Amino acid sequence: MRFIDEVRITAISGHGGPGAVTFRREKSIPFGGPDGGDGGRGGSVIFIADEGINTLIDFRGKKVFKAEDGEPGAGRQLNGADGVDQVLRVPVGTIVRNADTGAVIADLKKHGEEVVIAEGGNGGRGNINFKSSVNQAPRIAQPGLPGVELVLDLELKLLADLALVGLPNAGKSTLISSISAARPKIADYPFTTLEPNLGVVTLGERSFVVADIPGLIEDASIGKGLGTKFLKHIERTSALVHLVDVSWCLDEYEAFEQYVTVRTELEKYSEDLALKREIVCLTKIDAMTEEEIKKFQDFFEEQLDKKVLPISGVSGRNIDQLKALMIKCIDMAKATEKEKRGKNLDGIHAIDEE
Ligand SMILES: Nc1nc2c(ncn2[C@@H]2O[C@H](COP(=O)(O)OP(=O)(O)OP(=O)(O)O)[C@@H](O)[C@H]2O)c(=O)[nH]1
Numbered sequence: 001m002r003f004i005d006e007v008r009i010t011a012i013s014g015h016g017g018p019g020a021v022t023f024r025r026e027k028s029i030p031f032g033g034p035d036g037g038d039g040g041r042g043g044s045v046i047f048i049a050d051e052g053i054n055t056l057i058d059f060r061g062k063k064v065f066k067a068e069d070g071e072p073g074a075g076r077q078l079n080g081a082d083g084v085d086q087v088l089r090v091p092v093g094t095i096v097r098n099a100d101t102g103a104v105i106a107d108l109k110k111h112g113e114e115v116v117i118a119e120g121g122n123g124g125r126g127n128i129n130f131k132s133s134v135n136q137a138p139r140i141a142q143p144g145l146p147g148v149e150l151v152l153d154l155e156l157k158l159l160a161d162l163a164l165v166g167l168p169n170a171g172k173s174t175l176i177s178s179i180s181a182a183r184p185k186i187a188d189y190p191f192t193t194l195e196p197n198l199g200v201v202t203l204g205e206r207s208f209v210v211a212d213i214p215g216l217i218e219d220a221s222i223g224k225g226l227g228t229k230f231l232k233h234i235e236r237t238s239a240l241v242h243l244v245d246v247s248w249c250l251d252e253y254e255a256f257e258q259y260v261t262v263r264t265e266l267e268k269y270s271e272d273l274a275l276k277r278e279i280v281c282l283t284k285i286d287a288m289t290e291e292e293i294k295k296f297q298d299f300f301e302e303q304l305d306k307k308v309l310p311i312s313g314v315s316g317r318n319i320d321q322l323k324a325l326m327i328k329c330i331d332m333a334k335a336t337e338k339e340k341r342g343k344n345l346d347g348i349h350a351i352d353e354e
């Protein structure tokens, strides 16, 4: 599932500092020669791809990014300091276009890749550089070159980090609308969601992408309901969040059956998907008594031999805990993947040495 995150920003590199027009002034040397130093270089605007960033959300608030101007040169041959670069960290996969022409300026594919998008202007040369046999006291210096101002379109194809799965009506769309800006249709009947929705979730400094997909039913794997056609979109997610609406269930066995139905379909569809980490949430707990919640939670935890989280997308209860758990899950999945990649590289190395 692809979702395009787009922002338009203005990048301005720094103006080069002007060179100085100054002359040596010392008691012993009444007519000293020129000693004006050069201006510093303007800072550049530089993009760096960072795998720790998932979305372009950081660029939504601020729109203009300016590097520092170079400092002017000064007397006594002092050169001005260079302007500080404006470094913008963007997610791996970000494409940078010139908004006026549509031309691709950068396509940042690898972690750590660095591209200078707008070079700072050169500093001007001070008058010390213009001394010649015919002009011993030049009153000229260069002004320093201007920076570049570019309007840029940043584009990122987002991949979902997590997917919400569950039976129709489990509260998936309600949850995504309570944790992100996504506003999918929510209604009191099954199969409200016909197409996947993506939402960007933020917690503190972090952000990640959650997919809300249509509900699964028994025999979805053989085409019942909307079938499993949307599951291919979530094959690359780090983990699943499985929502089980237990609020209407008569007892814990009926509740757990809801869970098993969806797991069976996931397993039939793909082993990879079924092996993904899974956060299990019991939903709509605002409609239940504390006693009921505990009864269902205890039963699920005993059956699954892991913690489950009761939540309510409507009242917001335990939603922050869920977000924190989501981040933990993504990080763990990424660490495992990295480890696997490392092992594969070791394998190649060993072959090379043979
Ligand atoms: N009381 C309560 N009702 C909820 C909660 N979450 C969802 N609902 C209600 O449950 C119904 C279904 O919610 P949706 O979010 O559309 O469920 P869904 O899982 O996206 O359903 P499909 O798209 O059909 O798969 C709606 O009437 C919601 O208002 C909750 O936390 N508490």
Ligand SMILES: [Mg+2]
Binding pocket: 172, 173, 174, 184, 185, 186, 192, 193, 212, 213, 214, 215
């Ligand atoms: Mg829905």
